[in-house]
Amino acid sequence: MKQRITxxxxxxxxxxxxxxxxxxLSDSPEISDKTKxxxxxxxxxxxxxxxxxxxxxxxxxxxxxxxxVPEIVHHFFSSIINGVERYATEKGYNVVVxxxxxxxxxxxxxxxxxxxxxxxxFILSLAKxxxxxxxxHHLNEVINQGMPIVMVDRVTxxxxxxxxxxxxxxxxxxxxxxxxxxxxxxxxLITMPDYLSVGRLRTQGYTAALENAGLPVNPDHILKLxxxxxGQDEIKEFIEANNFDAVFGVTxxxxxxxxxxxxxxxxxxxxxxxxxxxTDGIISQCASPTLTTVSxxxxxxxxxxxxxxxxxxxxxxxxxxxxxxxxxxxxxxxESTK
Amino acid sequence: MKQRITxxxxxxxxxxxxxxxxxxLSDSPEISDKTKxxxxxxxxxxxxxxxxxxxxxxxxxxxxxxxxVPEIVHHFFSSIINGVERYATEKGYNVVVxxxxxxxxxxxxxxxxxxxxxxxxFILSLAKxxxxxxxxHHLNEVINQGMPIVMVDRVTxxxxxxxxxxxxxxxxxxxxxxxxxxxxxxxxLITMPDYLSVGRLRTQGYTAALENAGLPVNPDHILKLxxxxxGQDEIKEFIEANNFDAVFGVTxxxxxxxxxxxxxxxxxxxxxxxxxxxTDGIISQCASPTLTTVSxxxxxxxxxxxxxxxxxxxxxxxxxxxxxxxxxxxxxxxESTK
DNA sequence: CTGAAAGCGCTTACAG
DNA sequence: CTGAAAGCGCTTACAG
Numbered sequence: 279m280k281q282r283i284t285x286x287x288x289x290x291x292x293x294x295x296x297x298x299x300x301x302x303l304s305d306s307p308e309i310s311d312k313t314k315x316x317x318x319x320x321x322x323x324x325x326x327x328x329x330x331x332x333x334x335x336x337x338x339x340x341x342x343x344x345x346x347v348p349e350i351v352h353h354f355f356s357s358i359i360n361g362v363e364r365y366a367t368e369k370g371y372n373v374v375v376x377x378x379x380x381x382x383x384x385x386x387x388x389x390x391x392x393x394x395x396x397x398x399x400f401i402l403s404l405a406k407x408x409x410x411x412x413x414x415h416h417l418n419e420v421i422n423q424g425m426p427i428v429m430v431d432r433v434t435x436x437x438x439x440x441x442x443x444x445x446x447x448x449x450x451x452x453x454x455x456x457x458x459x460x461x462x463x464x465x466x467l468i469t470m471p472d473y474l475s476v477g478r479l480r481t482q483g484y485t486a487a488l489e490n491a492g493l494p495v496n497p498d499h500i501l502k503l504x505x506x507x508x509g510q511d512e513i514k515e516f517i518e519a520n521n522f523d524a525v526f527g528v529t530x531x532x533x534x535x536x537x538x539x540x541x542x543x544x545x546x547x548x549x550x551x552x553x554x555x556x557t558d559g560i561i562s563q564c565a566s567p568t569l570t571t572v573s574x575x576x577x578x579x580x581x582x583x584x585x586x587x588x589x590x591x592x593x594x595x596x597x598x599x600x601x602x603x604x605x606x607x608x609x610x611x612x613e614s615t616k
Numbered sequence: 617m618k619q620r621i622t623x624x625x626x627x628x629x630x631x632x633x634x635x636x637x638x639x640x641l642s643d644s645p646e647i648s649d650k651t652k653x654x655x656x657x658x659x660x661x662x663x664x665x666x667x668x669x670x671x672x673x674x675x676x677x678x679x680x681x682x683x684x685v686p687e688i689v690h691h692f693f694s695s696i697i698n699g700v701e702r703y704a705t706e707k708g709y710n711v712v713v714x715x716x717x718x719x720x721x722x723x724x725x726x727x728x729x730x731x732x733x734x735x736x737x738f739i740l741s742l743a744k745x746x747x748x749x750x751x752x753h754h755l756n757e758v759i760n761q762g763m764p765i766v767m768v769d770r771v772t773x774x775x776x777x778x779x780x781x782x783x784x785x786x787x788x789x790x791x792x793x794x795x796x797x798x799x800x801x802x803x804x805l806i807t808m809p810d811y812l813s814v815g816r817l818r819t820q821g822y823t824a825a826l827e828n829a830g831l832p833v834n835p836d837h838i839l840k841l842x843x844x845x846x847g848q849d850e851i852k853e854f855i856e857a858n859n860f861d862a863v864f865g866v867t868x869x870x871x872x873x874x875x876x877x878x879x880x881x882x883x884x885x886x887x888x889x890x891x892x893x894x895t896d897g898i899i900s901q902c903a904s905p906t907l908t909t910v911s912x913x914x915x916x917x918x919x920x921x922x923x924x925x926x927x928x929x930x931x932x933x934x935x936x937x938x939x940x941x942x943x944x945x946x947x948x949x950x951e952s953t954k
Numbered sequence: 955c956t957g958a959a960a961g962c963g964c965t966t967a968c969a970g
Numbered sequence: 971c972t973g974a975a976a977g978c979g980c981t982t983a984c985a986g
Contacts, residue, residue, distance in 0.1 A: 282733075282761055282762075284978095284979060284980085285979065285980065286979075286980095294956075294957085295956065295957045295958075296957085296958095296979090296980085296981095297956075297957055297958075297959095297981080297982080298955090298956055298957070300979095300980070300981060300982085301956090301981090301982090304981085306982095308955065308956080309955070309956080310955055310956090313955080313956085325757075325761075327728075327731070327732045327733075328732070328979080328980070329673075329732070329733040329978090329979050329980070330732045330733040330734045331669060331672045331673045331678060331733045331734065331978085331979075331980095332673055332733075332962090332978075332979035332980040332981090333979085333980065333981085334669045334962090335667075335669045335670055335673050335961095335962045335963065335964090335978090335979080335980080336961080336962050336979080336980050336981055336982095337962085337980095337981085338962070340669060340734075342712070342734070349698075350694050350697055350698045350701065351691065351694045351695050351698050351915075352694075353689065353898075356688050356689045356690075356694045357689050359688055359713065360687075360688045360689050360715070363688065363713065363714070363715050364715070367714070367715070367726075372712050372714070372729075372730075372734060373712065373713055373714075374680070374710050374711065374712050374713075375697065375701065375711055375712075375713040376701070376705070376710070376711075377698070377701050377702070377705070388705075390665075391710075392710075393665070394665045394666070394667070394668045395620075395665075395667040395668040395669045395670075395963090396668045396669065396678075396680070396710060419663075423620055423663075424620070531902075534902050538904060541904065560691075560898065560899055561898055561899070561902045564869075564872050564899045564902060564903055565902055565903070565904065566876060566879065566903065566904040577689075622962095622963060622964085623963065623964065623965095624963075624964095632972075632973085633972065633973045633974075634963090634964085634965095634973085634974095635965080635966080635972075635973055635974075635975095636971090636972055636973070638963095638964070638965060638966085639965090639966090639972090642965085644966095646971065646972080647971070647972080648971055648972090651971080651972085666963080666964070667962090667963050667964070669962085669963075669964095670962075670963035670964040670965090670978090671963085671964065671965085672978090673962090673963080673964080673977095673978045673979065673980090674963085674964050674965055674966095674977080674978055675964095675965085675978085676978070733979090
């Protein structure tokens with residue numbers, strides 16, 4: 279178990295100074311070719327690799343970026359992480375992945391912990407609880423300390439930073455509009471509480487599409503669920519109580535659950551009952567029938583966020599104004615719609 | 617944009633030495649209470665936080681661990697990461713997540729990069745290509761340099777390290793045995809190539825269950841797919857060509873695909889055709905009908921791996937022998953079986 | 955062409 | 971009780 283060799287050790291073995299070794303290995307023109315050769319050969323033989331930590335301390339940058347997500351075991355968030363990881367790796371950065379578990383407190387602790395020097399900046403999607411509380415002091419503090427952050431998907435106007443979002447309202451509008459075009463007259467919405475930015479915006483898109491088509495907006499046709507996983511019973515009641523010919527779910531989980539309930543109630547899909555979900559994940563592809571969805575392009579969001587973050591890190595001198603990047607959604611047609 | 621304050625700056629402002637500040641903040645008994653008070657108050661006011669990088673360099677440990685997985689957007693692997701993240705956070709460690717993309721080369725580069733000092737040890741699940749090549753020099757090198765690694769799920773005997781696996785053979789045996797108990801006589805297997813450890817072991821479990829029940833083992837009833845996502849056409853042919861009353865898929869993706877094909881062929885599930893998958897993910901829960909599966913307990917695997925890794929890191933002095941932890945699988949009964 | 959020194963931000967054994 | 975010095979592993983401006 280030979281520990282990693284250091285410059286100091288090389289310099290001792292070769293009877294030269296540490297500076298000479300350092301310069302030789304970085305191929306400095308200051309050093310004679312002979313000396314370089316000897317040192318390089320020795321370093322190679324002993325598999326010398328510079329210590330990243332020492333470099334970080336010296337350079338005042340770690341080449342690590344962080345990402346804080348509400349959960350990992352989730353198609354959309356893992357897609358974002360995937361996009362971040364790929365771009366970061368291309369650029370020589372490592373990615374530290376942290377969980378907020380939808381908890382305000384955990385988000386605060388994690389943000390502060392990440393701000394203690396182990397990373398150069400981070401990407402984050404707000405925890406549900408944080409959006410509910412509307413308390414963002416931890417993020418503003420971190421930004422004030424000079425650490426850049428990029429918010430993705432679940433964002434807020436109360437933090438001044440780069441952001442990457444999708445056009446939630448437009449995406450929902452397109453989906454509901456498509457249902458209307460295919461003949462639906464009585465469309466239910468299963469959504470999240472308004473304090474969640476994406477829930478609110480998608481609800482707006484739904485409403486706008488109905489109004490645009492001259493259809494009435496009935497509050498009883500809108501179900502707002504607190505629990506992002508679950509709510510089967512509420513969905514069942516909701517569908518039984520109304521005479522929907524279509525339902526739009528703002529998550530694929532909501533949509534698939536609605537579809538299953540409808541199937542159990544003997545409705546044929548898509549003949550009697552059409553369904554569209556938001557988020558184009560594995561659930562949509564594997565459901566029977568397969569689910570038509572509004573694709574959020576999670577990986578693109580992640581890649582875009584990483585691009586903006588790393589760009590800012592590598593141009594600290596230039597004052598880049600904060601920017602909000604809005605990605606378009608795509609409607610993916612599958613079997614759950616006509 | 618006030619940058620983070622350092623000990624040096626505090627010492628200058630307060631006209632004391634850096635050592636005094638450092639000791640005061642760590643509440644050393646060497647320092648007078650008065651001095652401590654002043655220093656602590658000042659530090660608090662200026663929101664002093666020690667620089668992690670400097671600590672890492674000093675302590676020769678980073679409190680970071682790595683994890684290299686073949687992919688992230690995958691229920692099983694993201695569950696493992698989840699388990700790792702949770703335990704690591706409890707213990708004050710950060711998790712650096714890296715992707716091998718099932719590529720040998722990317723795995724080698726990533727392992728070497730992680731070995732350059734940014735982390736104290738890492739967890740890894742072998743890339744498909746690495747298992748095919750049977751080349752593990754990069755891992756043995758890293759271990760030789762004194763960096764502990766823990767292998768999970770996709771492991772090999774050619775690397776001496778801690779390992780966490782599930783009882784793949786037994787899990788497959790139980791699943792197939794269950795199908796037999798419920799009356800199946802002609803059971804198909806959709807599996808992975810033998811060079812993938814988990815594919816091989818699950819195939820063994822299938823074979824053992826048939827033999828145990830005195831049923832013939834017919835090689836034509838075993839389909840080995842290279843592509844882990846895809847293979848619809850092969851699965852369709854496979855099912856059409858045989859007269860199965862049940863199929864066991866070694867991934868939930870294989871199982872769900874088989875189920876869909878059978879449904880399209882007009883078979884009723886589970887009356888005419890039963891299906892069991894491996895890996896208890898979201899696909900199984902959302903499929904129609906829901907899929908009976910062998911649960912791999914991904915989060916438990918991750919947690920156990922993190923426990924073993926951190927335990928080894930914090931007991932570097934004691935020589936802990938390498939251990940292979942085998943987790944039991946569970947058969948989760950759902951609608952795709954009688 | 956080579957090396958001593960300072961410095962990144964911290965801790966800690968040692969002097970005073 | 972306080973502080974100077976050395977050290978973690980590196981880089982780089984400066985001397986020689």
